[in-house]
Amino acid sequence: MAEAIKYRKERIDRGIKARSDTIYMLSSHRELLYLLLPRILPISFLLFIPLWVGGGYWGKVIFYSCTFALLALSWDLLASVGLISLGQALFFGVGSYVAGGFNYYLKWPLFLTIPVATLGGALICTLLLIPVLRLRGVYFSMVTLILPLLFDHLIETLEILGGTHGLLSLSPFPNHWLADYIAIGAVILCLFGFRRLLHEDFGFVLRGIREDDRVVMAGGINIYWYKAQTIFLAAAVGCFAGALMTHYYQFVGRSAFALDNTILPLAGVVLGGSGNFAGSVLGTFILVPLSEALRALGGLRMALYSLILITALAILPEGLFHYFERKYHQFERLVSV
Amino acid sequence: MELFIYGITNSVTLALIALGFSLTFGISGVANFAHGAFYLLGGILTWVFMNQIGIPYFLSALISIGIVGLFGFFLYWGLMLRLRGLAVNEVIATLATAIVIIEVLRYLGFSGFTYVLPEFIKGSVQIGKSWVDYQRIFLVGIGIGLIIFLYFFTHKTKIGLSFRAISQNERTAISLGIDSDWTAALSLSFGSALSVVAGLVILPLGSIDTQIGYDILISALAVGIVGGLESVPGILVASIILGFGQIVVATFFRAQWQTVVTLAAIVIILAVKPSGIFGKYKELEERV
């Protein structure tokens, strides 16, 4: 007559989390450390890794990881206000070509082309995307998807801006340390900056727009203006990444608008978890080195990213980072029912 | 005269491609970015069945339509349903699926002149001063026939009517006993099958190249954006505008400038009337 004992998983916040939840309640060094550790660790990791790896091949990989992390962070920012971009390649490509163009045709040095590409490119992208803000979300995804593909075609068929060959022999960075640390600095800035932004009042407005834009409008906020600002910021980050890559490679070509530059960051965000920005960095720092290691597969890598993306969506939609976060903050046990 | 023929052919081609995409979107709410991939897949499957397994053309075609249709159905059932409501993920998932299909096919080497599908009718006829392939006429005929068929299907048959019901008001449709999940899955498989049919009719005009997976998607999206995603008349008009526009530019300027036409059309529409020519201006505010 013994019935099977049923178990269920119970998750409880660790005591230390409950105690240290708000800054005002910290009471011991241990709790302080608990809060600081998850932030200090990745920052130190990021700051030291170029030193550890040095230049050369793996130094390159670190740089690539950073640029794709920037694209992923940019995506996550847009997602925070409810805009799903299928065209990070748009920002990347526009930034690349603005920087490359000014450098090639007007011989501007890189400390000028990069800021111009960041802000000017962001302006161009925002203007292109403003018309669809009033329409349903899927239009935004469609337009961001189609624009880079069209620009790619255009450059190839019209033979403008270097055409199929691209623009070569652009100005390099004075040394690779500068490039690496600019990239890493940007990642750290955006990562913690965006997290901070989303907890400011401005960020709550964005989150509100994402969840229910009618209530936000009834509260007197012009949602289109805020969406536009977000696009500008995200585009700036994406264009910056493109400009950086242009000068690192000393080359810009139609590959800047390729679908790869959309899918890789996207797979990174989905893998790492969207909504917390840390997942974007985590995911891309996993996928980019992986993709470098699998160079031999060539075009098949895109299929691989996509497959990883689908699998992550199906199995672990919350993403890796959120999973780790949960483990850090809570412990689980089985309780009999 | 030749211009007119090519213009019509191009327009009908675009219409066929765009309608399949729009149908799925209007009904299930899922923007199937794997549309182009299915088009490609259908063509390749048919080729494989025909040339490597030896099944006669007609049967191969039918089987591929069936397979892709089934694929579309399970794409919805297996993946979309799990992600339903998280609009985020739906859009990403279809794109990811498209990429997996296209890139795997590219890796397996299905590109090039060996990959050709046979025409339905060989030969050509002289109209006015030019020679026109029968295949092109056939294409236009099939296209128009399909459009008429779709009209009757969605207005007269039970399934078709339930398609329209769901797209107009999902909750009411459910309360009337229409299973919206089933219907949505059906619409996805229908749209996919439609893209394969389009492919079978259009691909014989050239050879198969995996890049088509993306190009077709671009065309479908462009027509949708210019014409208004959920409006059939809009799509037809946009197909004509883009279809003739591209041919005119290719004839009087250079063939490569076709993409300029597409881009220009999109930019103009976005500037003037973003929801498309006949798009219902569904501003966010109107969702009561």
Add this chain to the structure above:
Amino acid sequence: MPEEVILRVENLTKRFGGVVAVDQVSFELRRGEFLGLIGPNGSGKTTLINLITGFVKPTSGRIYYLNRDITHKPPYHIACLGVARSFQMVRAFHKIPAFKNLIVPLYSPRVRKLGGGKYGERDDMAIDLLDDFGFERDSFVPYKPAGSLPHGYLKRLDLARCMALRPDLLILDELFSGMTMSEVAATLPLIEKFNREGLTIIMVEHRLKELFRVAHRVIVLNFGKKIADGPPKEAMAQEEVQRAYLGTESEG
């Protein structure tokens, strides 16, 4: 002592395809009035509100607020002019704390211009504001995620959200639906107080007993048409109104 007319609706009509939701409705609203908007289900009350607040564009007719034409203006513009509305289906930001829900109106250009807080002050303003609506300042209730709150609290949160905008015209769409008797008894005096302090109010309600206690005037809609307009007792006494609610008597 004629009060100024703050809202004027002229021949407002809204057609959805073949259905006429609002049919040639006209009325004027003076500052400080408490207007009840009633009618059977489907009579167009919510559509009328959506039209006035800019969420739906009219097919024809005009709307004037403070003598400005707001007929085709977007909702956020109208809200910034001082028109706040609650929602029939409770809409709150479920995952964030209750008090953070008020950040949005507090962040609006209107409140910022009227002297609403600098950086960092909005959190405190929100907590203070919520205190007036039954979310005790010293409890943890304001900090709970909005989605975890019971329905009555959510309704009051919606009301607080409206008041955070410092409106001149408050439009309530079935605020009391789903609230318990005691919650209604607690909230109604609050609304009355706002009205006495000068806030003009339009209230859509089905709970007529409570409404008639506070409303000076009532407009009755049926099938989109205005069929009565006057003090509650007079309006309800009209035969057409009674027929609308109760139906015609069967013969025999």
